Amino acid sequence: MDQKSLFMKFWDKEAAATREVIARIPERSDYKPDPKSRTAREIAWLIVREEIVLCEGLDCGRLEWAEVPAPATAKEVLDTYDRHHADLTNRLKALDSASWEKPVPFLFQGQQVSNEPGSDTAWGFLLDTIHHRGQLSTYLRPMGAKVPQIYGPSADEPM
Amino acid sequence: MPRGGSSDDVASTPRTVNANIFHRLEVVVTIAQTLLPEFDQEMMVTRRLLERVPSDKGEWKPHPKSFALGHLAQLVARMPGWMAQTLRNSELNLKAYSGYSFEKTPTLLAEFDKNVREAREALGSTSDADLRVPWSLKMGDRVLFTQPRGEVTRTHINHLIHHRGQLTVYLRLVDVPLPSIYGPTADEGWA
Numbered sequence: 001m002d003q004k005s006l007f008m009k010f011w012d013k014e015a016a017a018t019r020e021v022i023a024r025i026p027e028r029s030d031y032k033p034d035p036k037s038r039t040a041r042e043i044a045w046l047i048v049r050e051e052i053v054l055c056e057g058l059d060c061g062r063l064e065w066a067e068v069p070a071p072a073t074a075k076e077v078l079d080t081y082d083r084h085h086a087d088l089t090n091r092l093k094a095l096d097s098a099s100w101e102k103p104v105p106f107l108f109q110g111q112q113v114s115n116e117p118g119s120d121t122a123w124g125f126l127l128d129t130i131h132h133r134g135q136l137s138t139y140l141r142p143m144g145a146k147v148p149q150i151y152g153p154s155a156d157e158p159m
Numbered sequence: 160m161p162r163g164g165s166s167d168d169v170a171s172t173p174r175t176v177n178a179n180i181f182h183r184l185e186v187v188v189t190i191a192q193t194l195l196p197e198f199d200q201e202m203m204v205t206r207r208l209l210e211r212v213p214s215d216k217g218e219w220k221p222h223p224k225s226f227a228l229g230h231l232a233q234l235v236a237r238m239p240g241w242m243a244q245t246l247r248n249s250e251l252n253l254k255a256y257s258g259y260s261f262e263k264t265p266t267l268l269a270e271f272d273k274n275v276r277e278a279r280e281a282l283g284s285t286s287d288a289d290l291r292v293p294w295s296l297k298m299g300d301r302v303l304f305t306q307p308r309g310e311v312t313r314t315h316i317n318h319l320i321h322h323r324g325q326l327t328v329y330l331r332l333v334d335v336p337l338p339s340i341y342g343p344t345a346d347e348g349w350a
Binding site: 132137 | 197201221224225309310318320323324325328329331332341346
């Protein structure tokens with residue numbers, strides 16, 4: 001298995017858990033654990049936006065982060081994820097090895113903040129979404145939802 | 160905001176480095192060694208977070224069903240050790256895995272440092288062929304899964320990042336300012 005195929009294997013595996021966590025955010029919940037924290041909906045939206053920015057950016061050779069306000073409901077966040085995920089995954093899969101390895105500029109607030117190979121950028125975004133999904137998983141029980149299995153059983157869903 | 164990471168593959172193509180224009184130095188860099196920059200960055204950030212775990216709040220938890228703060232921190236401190244275990248063995252039996260305890264933060268940091276050192280040594284000395292060796296997670300006689308060591312090792316990194324993300328929420332809830340992980344937090348700017 002080559003480097004990109006291995007990444008795609010993890011992309012698919014992590015995506016299944018990510019969708020499951022996002023899908024469990026109760027509707028009408030604006031829960032956040034602390035006044036300084038993001039709401040559950042905002043974290044979920046960040047994850048969705050990261051997928052879009054990564055895949056579209058690698059496809060066109062330039063990533064640019066743009067702040068897009070979160071939709072008003074958790075359902076709209078999940079619908080956006082579902083509407084885009086398969087197409088974004090196909091765009092990643094279709095990248096040739098040159099696009100996967102060549103440096104890709106990443107712009108944040110109009111400034112270039114990195115110019116890493118596409119492969120490193122992809123792993124970086126994936127790890128960031130795992131980090132935020134981990135945060136989101138701690139919100140679920142206080143919101144009245146159950147924690148799904150992610151890397152193994154949870155207290156709500158044992159082995 | 161995400162940062163660039165490095166990656167892992169299971170191909171065995173030799174990787175070479177041009178030392179200078181006159182001498183082409185051929186250095187075989189293993190796949191496991193290509194993970195080291197990412198590993199070092201993630202462990203540095205993880206330690207920065209673990210250092211802030213308050214020793215006197217180990218039993219705190221955000222929900223009755225949740226892991227206690229002290230146990231979550233201990234899990235994060237242990238997880239780099241899983242990488243060395245995977246790279247140097249062909250199975251782990253959960254029946255033999257010790258439970259959790261409440262330890263002071265310096266004790267957790269000492270365990271974390273030892274585990275990081277061992278994982279780093281293992282990554283540095285594992286050949287590409289060794290990475291393809293199947294590794295199994297067992298519960299007694301039952302095999303839960305079998306995968307190549309390379310994939311299991313990558314999963315351990317992702318898994319650690321997941322629990323470290325949880326730990327950031329716990330720490331905020333016990334009034335600990337959060338350091339930068341992949342970017343600025345509400346408490347602190349870029350590290």
